[in-house]
Amino acid sequence: MTVPAWQLNCPVKFDESSERITLAHGEGARLTRRLIDELICPRFRSLQRGALPDAAHIDTTRRRMAVTTDSFVVSPLFFPGGDIGSLAVHGTVNDLAVSGAVPKWLTLSLILEEGLPISILIRVLDSVARAAAECSVEVVAGDTKVVPRGTADGMFLNTTGIGELIDPVPPGPQTIQPGDVVLISGPIGRHGIAVLCAREELAFDPPPRSDSASLIDVVAMLRNSAGTKLRAVRDATRGGVSAVLHEWAAACGHSFQLTELQLPVSSDVRGASELLGLDPLHIASEGVLVAAIASEASEAAVAGLRSLPMCAHAASVGTVGTSQLSPVTIQRTLGQPQPVDEPTGAPLPRIC
Amino acid sequence: MTVPAWQLNCPVKFDESSERITLAHGEGARLTRRLIDELICPRFRSLQRGALPDAAHIDTTRRRMAVTTDSFVVSPLFFPGGDIGSLAVHGTVNDLAVSGAVPKWLTLSLILEEGLPISILIRVLDSVARAAAECSVEVVAGDTKVVPRGTADGMFLNTTGIGELIDPVPPGPQTIQPGDVVLISGPIGRHGIAVLCAREELAFDPPPRSDSASLIDVVAMLRNSAGTKLRAVRDATRGGVSAVLHEWAAACGHSFQLTELQLPVSSDVRGASELLGLDPLHIASEGVLVAAIASEASEAAVAGLRSLPMCAHAASVGTVGTSQLSPVTIQRTLGQPQPVDEPTGAPLPRIC
Numbered sequence: 001m002t003v004p005a006w007q008l009n010c011p012v013k014f015d016e017s018s019e020r021i022t023l024a025h026g027e028g029a030r031l032t033r034r035l036i037d038e039l040i041c042p043r044f045r046s047l048q049r050g051a052l053p054d055a056a057h058i059d060t061t062r063r064r065m066a067v068t069t070d071s072f073v074v075s076p077l078f079f080p081g082g083d084i085g086s087l088a089v090h091g092t093v094n095d096l097a098v099s100g101a102v103p104k105w106l107t108l109s110l111i112l113e114e115g116l117p118i119s120i121l122i123r124v125l126d127s128v129a130r131a132a133a134e135c136s137v138e139v140v141a142g143d144t145k146v147v148p149r150g151t152a153d154g155m156f157l158n159t160t161g162i163g164e165l166i167d168p169v170p171p172g173p174q175t176i177q178p179g180d181v182v183l184i185s186g187p188i189g190r191h192g193i194a195v196l197c198a199r200e201e202l203a204f205d206p207p208p209r210s211d212s213a214s215l216i217d218v219v220a221m222l223r224n225s226a227g228t229k230l231r232a233v234r235d236a237t238r239g240g241v242s243a244v245l246h247e248w249a250a251a252c253g254h255s256f257q258l259t260e261l262q263l264p265v266s267s268d269v270r271g272a273s274e275l276l277g278l279d280p281l282h283i284a285s286e287g288v289l290v291a292a293i294a295s296e297a298s299e300a301a302v303a304g305l306r307s308l309p310m311c312a313h314a315a316s317v318g319t320v321g322t323s324q325l326s327p328v329t330i331q332r333t334l335g336q337p338q339p340v341d342e343p344t345g346a347p348l349p350r351i352c
Numbered sequence: 353m354t355v356p357a358w359q360l361n362c363p364v365k366f367d368e369s370s371e372r373i374t375l376a377h378g379e380g381a382r383l384t385r386r387l388i389d390e391l392i393c394p395r396f397r398s399l400q401r402g403a404l405p406d407a408a409h410i411d412t413t414r415r416r417m418a419v420t421t422d423s424f425v426v427s428p429l430f431f432p433g434g435d436i437g438s439l440a441v442h443g444t445v446n447d448l449a450v451s452g453a454v455p456k457w458l459t460l461s462l463i464l465e466e467g468l469p470i471s472i473l474i475r476v477l478d479s480v481a482r483a484a485a486e487c488s489v490e491v492v493a494g495d496t497k498v499v500p501r502g503t504a505d506g507m508f509l510n511t512t513g514i515g516e517l518i519d520p521v522p523p524g525p526q527t528i529q530p531g532d533v534v535l536i537s538g539p540i541g542r543h544g545i546a547v548l549c550a551r552e553e554l555a556f557d558p559p560p561r562s563d564s565a566s567l568i569d570v571v572a573m574l575r576n577s578a579g580t581k582l583r584a585v586r587d588a589t590r591g592g593v594s595a596v597l598h599e600w601a602a603a604c605g606h607s608f609q610l611t612e613l614q615l616p617v618s619s620d621v622r623g624a625s626e627l628l629g630l631d632p633l634h635i636a637s638e639g640v641l642v643a644a645i646a647s648e649a650s651e652a653a654v655a656g657l658r659s660l661p662m663c664a665h666a667a668s669v670g671t672v673g674t675s676q677l678s679p680v681t682i683q684r685t686l687g688q689p690q691p692v693d694e695p696t697g698a699p700l701p702r703i704c
Contacts, residue, residue, distance in 0.1 A: 023701045026590075026701065027590055027591060027695065027700070027701065028589065028590025028591035028595050028636075029590070029591040029594075029595050029598075029634075029694055029695040030598075030694045030695065032590070032591075033599070033694075054420055054446075054447035054448075054450055054451050054586065054587070055418040055419060055420035055447050055448050055450075055451035055453060055513070055515070056418065056419045056420070057416060057417070057418050057419075057451070057517060057521075058416075058417050058418075058419055059415055059416055059417075060412060060415045060417060061415070063411055063412045063413070063415070064409060064410075064411055065409070065410050065411075065412060066407040066408065066409050066410075067407060067408045067409075067410055067457060067459060067492055067493050067514065068406055068407035068408070068459070068493050069459035069460070069461045069493050069494065069495050069510065069512055070461065070495045071461040071462070071463050071495055071497045071508075071510055072497075073463060073497045073499050073503075073504075075503075095406040095407050096406075096407050098406055098407075099406050099407035099409070101407060105419060107419060107420070107421035107512050108421070109421045109422065109423040109510050109512075110423070111423050111425060111463075111508055140419055141419050141420050141421050142421065143421050143422045143423055145423045145424075145425045145702075145704075146701070147425050147505060147508075147701075147702060148701065148702075150502070151425075151427075151504065151505035152425075152503065152504055152505070152508075153499060153503035153504070156423075156463055156499075156504075156508065158421065158423060158461050158510040158512075160421055160459050160461075160510075160512035161407070162419065162514065163407070165409060169409075234406065235406070237380065238378075238379055238380025238381070238384070239379060239380035239381040239384075242381075243380050243381050246381075246382075247385070282381075284380075342381055342382045342385075343379065343381040343382070348379070349375045349378065349379065349498070349499075349500065350497075350499060350500075352497075
């Protein structure tokens with residue numbers, strides 16, 4: 001077959017050093033196609049099958065699946081330990097993992113502000129691709145929109161994840177019972193503090209690093225060691241450990257007693273929190289999970305977690321009880337247990 | 353079981369007439385929970401099972417599935433014939449339908465600008481719920497982010513859709529052959545013109561209405577009447593019919609010859625296009641599809657489509673050939689066939 005002349009067009013390559021996003025990159029026509037063909041598809045193996053379809057076709061091996069969606073609006077786009085791209089992949093993959101699924105497929109939707117340097121977009125796409133490969137998930141479908149200068153802040157991402165559920169799926173917070181133990185897989189609050197310090201240009205040296213990471217292996221270790229003794233698992237993102245435990249308290253009707261001395265908190269997070277008047281219990285992590293587990297399985301679970309490099313500081317941090325005082329209390333070093341508030345304000349906006 | 357005192361809190365209800373979105377509604381803590389519990393979950397049956405999980409669990413009946421994602425940044429949020437909520441549902445459901453799937457599940461992710469009136473959010477959520485119910489899709493998972501005033505334009509939505517593929521799936525544009533016929537299911541360009549007129553406050557009377565609608569029944573009719581003679585189906589959204597045919601030309605290596613007199617264009621779209629210097633072939637529809645079909649099946653397909661009220665003006669509008677002139681040409685009322693450009697500019701930004 002002779003190739004028609006109009007297929008021989010050789011489009012000018014993107015100039016990564018100076019080119020910027022224009023409204024026309026979002027209009028579904030030639031410039032959109034160029035953006036997709038030159039910048040997006042080459043980074044994702046699963047998108048290299050030629051013309052992008054309206055919908056990706058996927059073949060599942062199991063009929064019970066998990067679905068989650070997250071939009072990411074973090075500011076700044078890049079921070080020590082990660083960026084909006086890796087964060088989007090980790091956040092979505094972790095939601096699937098803690099719900100009992102093996103993450104398999106991701107969609108990636110971009111909202112770009114007119115004027116965004118192409119070099120920034122490329123860095124973020126590379127980061128998405130790297131994180132997705134590390135997590136063994138395929139980016140199967142995407143979308144790109146461009147909005148006029150001033151109507152979005154650089155870029156927003158949405159990732160939606162689909163995974164296959166593996167039995168036994170942890171039954172969830174409504175099954176938590178008095179006497180159960182609460183585990184935390186690592187030092188809390190690192191992501192929130194890292195983003196805050198980057199955004200406000202607080203000159204800590206070294207700058208605090210986000211813990212943004214996949215929890216796939218951590219959840220697998222916990223499920224292997226605890227089996228059906230594992231009641232609920234959750235990544236401690238927006239609202240921190242406090243928000244997770246308040247939600248669980250509402251679901252199970254019991255209360256949670258934490259012991260401050262057992263909480264893993266890194267020295268930079270502790271220092272920055274004290275300076276800024278924040279409580280690490282309210283600050284987001286992006287690579288730390290909270291688990292509720294029957295007490296007889298908790299010791300082995302902590303030992304299992306500690307065998308993973310990212311969970312060297314895993315600890316049992318509290319127990320489930322029937323206190324009428326507050327859904328969550330903490331025993332600080334001195335005095336009576338104190339209530340841990342569910343934060344209502346916005347101490348840390350736009351951390352994910 | 354005695355209900356602990358902290359579960360008896362009766363939160364103040366949203367004041368729909370004056371309350372606005374604050375940053376705290378996006379922080380994952382108490383105000384986020386209130387937004388989700390009071391405004392979002394009650395509208396979606398599938399989200400009423402108590403505490404929202406990180407990921408929804410779905411049970412498929414088939415192992416071949418389709419996935420699609422779209423972000424919506426349309427301005428204004430409300431326009432004659434629809435709004436950002438119904439548009440998001442229709443756009444996503446239509447992408448699944450044209451890819452050969454029965455749409456089943458949706459995720460809904462909101463990016464809200466601080467200061468957005470709660471009443472606007474409620475109208476949009478009601479519209480999403482209504483459209484989803486009409487399309488028999490379940491909203492199974494969601495996410496809410498809030499960004500500071502001035503960093504997003506009111507609200508952006510992302511919907512990701514999952515559907516089950518039903519055989520025989522149309523094989524796609526790479527199977528299009530010379531001699532095939534191109535069908536269009538209804539008058540083109542209505543959505544783009546309606547949004548443009550609403551945004552620019554062009555005083556047409558009556559104002560042009562968007563055609564935003566589900567194409568589920570239209571695709572089903574086409575598949576029933578044409579079976580394996582149906583090569584490819586696509587909804588003519590951003591970039592219009594022209595963008596679809598240019599993509600198909602790139603995929604199959606053949607070219608498309610349209611006949612202007614056969615193109616269904618409503619009088620308001622024709623009038624507004626002439627005034628504004630636009631070509632309806634480049635303007636988005638949100639309830640019209642383009643199909644490529646073997647010629648022997650085209651007559652029955654058009655007749656089948658015309659039996660549906662929304663497709664009364666369905667027509668065969670062109671044929672597939674081997675022209676070397678241009679991927680898409682049009683025979684206007686006088687003279688030689690003329691090339692139809694793939695639009696490169698941005699005549700109509702933010703129409704979806």
